[in-house]
Structures are given as structure tokens and as C-alpha cells.
Amino acid sequence: MKKILFLILLLLLVTFQISFSLPNLSLGALILFLSLSPTEDWSLGVAFLLGLFLDLTRGDWWGLSSLFLLLLVLFFFLYQRRFFSQSLWFLGLFTFFSSLFYDYLILGRLSLMASFVLVLLLLSVRFGLNYFFVGRKGLKIGLKSK
Secondary structure, three states: OHHHHHHHHHHHHHHHHHHHOOOOHHHHHHHHHHHHOOOOOOHHHHHHHHHHHHHHHHOOOOOHHHHHHHHHHHHHHHHHOOOOOOOHHHHHHHHHHHHHHHHHHHHOOOOHHHHHHHHHHHHHHHHHHHHHHHHOOOOOOOOOOO
8 A cells, every 4th residue: 555655656746846847856756765665676666667657747758767767776776785775875965966867867957956955855854754753653664564
């Protein structure tokens, strides 16, 4: 059930992003999902479908965003073993550079401010999730079904 709700959230973020030309909220949600549950085996499928939906809504060539998001997930899995992937430093730097590369390679613009705003938004959401769920009740955040 949590996986379906997460997919619906991603689709809503994509439509909201396309409508208002905000920072790449769907990319931020994907990175937040990866940081919350880094061992999920269906994250490659989510990245692929999210990329196809992004290409469909923007009218770009099919598969460009999917390829980028798949490589992003693979890089996250690669560096997850080397660095602590749930730390705020890693999450901030990974989000900033992935948003910057996505804007430059896929959209053809270099938007430092949009990448910085996405990092601030993602870190505040991550900090809020840690404060409200881990800090108060001692619950563990994750998307795995028990």
C-alpha cells in the first residue's frame, strides 16, 4: 500500500512540477525515497517509469529522463556502500549535483538556484521526517512492509 501511495505522490509531483516550472520535485522525491529505503529492489522500476512520465509530460524524446534517473539510482547504490547515504551532507551534495546535471543535460539550462532550492527543500523534509517520526516516538522511517 505504501508503494502505491508513493507512486501516486510521484505522479502528482511531476504534474505539479510541469505546471508551475519549479525545481525538479520528482527528482527530489526519488532521492528522498532512496535515502529512506536504500535497499528497495523496485527503485529501478520506479526511476524508469518516473522518467517516462517526465518525458511524456514535457514532450521530450522518450527515454532520456529514464536513462538519467536509472543512472542516478545506480550511482546512489554505488556510493551508498562508500558513504553513509542517510547523512544530510551526502543527501544534500547528491541532490545538488544530480539536479544540476539533470537541468544541464536534459533541459539544456544551468540552474544553480533551482538546484539549491531543491536541496533546501529536500533537507528540510528529511529533517522534519527525522524530527517527527524518529525523535519523538522512536519509530523507524522506511517504506518496507512488515
